[in-house]
Amino acid sequence: MASAERIRIRTDRDILLARQRGREMGQTAGFVATDLTLIATAISELARNIVLYAREGMLEIHLVAEDARCGLLIVARDHGPGIADLTRAMQDGFSTSGGLGLGLPGVKRLMDSFEIDSYPGLGTTVRIAKWRRS
Amino acid sequence: MDVPVLKQGHFLIATVQSALTDADLAQLRRSLVEQVGKFRSRGVIVDVTAVDVLDSFACRTLRDIAHMAGFRGAETVIVGIHPELAFTMVQLGLSLEGVATALDLEEGLAYLQERTTPAARKSSPLATRGAGRGPVSRGQR
Numbered sequence: 001m002a003s004a005e006r007i008r009i010r011t012d013r014d015i016l017l018a019r020q021r022g023r024e025m026g027q028t029a030g031f032v033a034t035d036l037t038l039i040a041t042a043i044s045e046l047a048r049n050i051v052l053y054a055r056e057g058m059l060e061i062h063l064v065a066e067d068a069r070c071g072l073l074i075v076a077r078d079h080g081p082g083i084a085d086l087t088r089a090m091q092d093g094f095s096t097s098g099g100l101g102l103g104l105p106g107v108k109r110l111m112d113s114f115e116i117d118s119y120p121g122l123g124t125t126v127r128i129a130k131w132r133r134s
Numbered sequence: 135m136d137v138p139v140l141k142q143g144h145f146l147i148a149t150v151q152s153a154l155t156d157a158d159l160a161q162l163r164r165s166l167v168e169q170v171g172k173f174r175s176r177g178v179i180v181d182v183t184a185v186d187v188l189d190s191f192a193c194r195t196l197r198d199i200a201h202m203a204g205f206r207g208a209e210t211v212i213v214g215i216h217p218e219l220a221f222t223m224v225q226l227g228l229s230l231e232g233v234a235t236a237l238d239l240e241e242g243l244a245y246l247q248e249r250t251t252p253a254a255r256k257s258s259p260l261a262t263r264g265a266g267r268g269p270v271s272r273g274q275r
Contacts, residue, residue: 012156019187020153037187037218041226044189048156092227103190106226 003063009076010056015047018059022074025061029070030132038110039072039130045103046076046126053102054080054123064129071112071131079123086118137162139169144176145246146208147239151184159195166199170206177246178203181239183214193228200233209249211235213242 005025007018019040026036043059050057057078064073083089083102092105104126108114111128118124137158140147146169148162166178180196182188188196200210211234215223223229236242 016153016155023186034218034221037222038225040187041189041222044187045226048189048191103226106190106228109225109227110222 005061007059007061008056009047009050009059009078012048012051015044015051018047018061019043022061022072025063026072026130029063029072031072031130032133035130035133039074042107042110042128042130043074045107046074046128049102049104049124050076050078050080054078057123069131069134071129073127073129076126076128077123078125082120082122082124083116083118084120086116089118090116137165139165141169141173141175142243144174144250145179145243146170146173146175146177147179147181149181149184153186154192156191159192163195163199163202167202167206170203170208175208176250178208178210179239179242179246180210180212181214181242182212182219183216183238185214185219188215188219188223188228190226190228193223193230197230197233200230209234209246211242211245213238 005021022043023036023040026039047059060075062073089102089104111130113129115127137148137150196212203210213236236245
């Protein structure tokens with residue numbers, strides 16, 4: 001059983017692949033159906049941001065077990081243009097691409113934790129995690 | 135992966151059978167809008183029962199399909215959004231604003247029949263019952 005997956009994200013097919021891997025690893029971790037859908041959807045949004053804004057990047061999914069809890073840690077990394085105004089990007093309804101938006105506030109609501117680092121011209125890294133409800 | 139579109143009388147039924155890429159979704163949108171004209175369809179049903187993720191792009195494409203078909207004179211109804219999807223879409227802040235939805239294919243067909251048959255709309259027992267239902271529950275907490 002692999003405890004980490006790295007998926008290169010370049011095309012819309014990679015977005016599908018990434019969310020399928022996330023679902024599979026979530027199943028391995030013992031998540032309930034609703035959480036599997038939340039995880040797959042969050043991955044889909046982050047992977048799409050990479051394709052749309054950075055063209056390519058990497059998505060890592062880690063199965064983590066620490067202390068008494070078990071879950072998935074997902075890292076989406078790209079070396080794209082970065083986000084100039086993070087505060088605005090984290091506001092609902094903010095969009096730079098004709099109504100689609102980055103969807104970051106939504107992704108944050110789907111997960112238990114959310115961290116973002118972005119440097120204009122250098123790229124963006126988003127770390128999200130979901131813990132299994134026991 | 136092509137989505138099969140079935141012609142059923144005045145309606146088109148598109149059944150999404152697996153996860154779709156963005157390109158597949160765009161193809162579905164193009165194909166449905168074309169077929170509405172080709173078959174002079176009055177209604178479109180998109181069945182998403184087998185779909186496991188409806189993210190922002192998929193949601194927007196469904197909205198576009200409904201609005202574009204609307205400009206071509208056809209009503210659209212999305213059917214089969216299962217509970218996990220509904221929950222996730224609300225959390226994510228997505229909406230199908232202005233787009234009709236129904237529980238399943240059967241309800242979707244009933245909705246379209248109701249909406250696209252003027253005679254049925256006037257004399258439909260469903261519509262009458264619906265109109266009278268409101269006040270009954272009022273005042274009961």
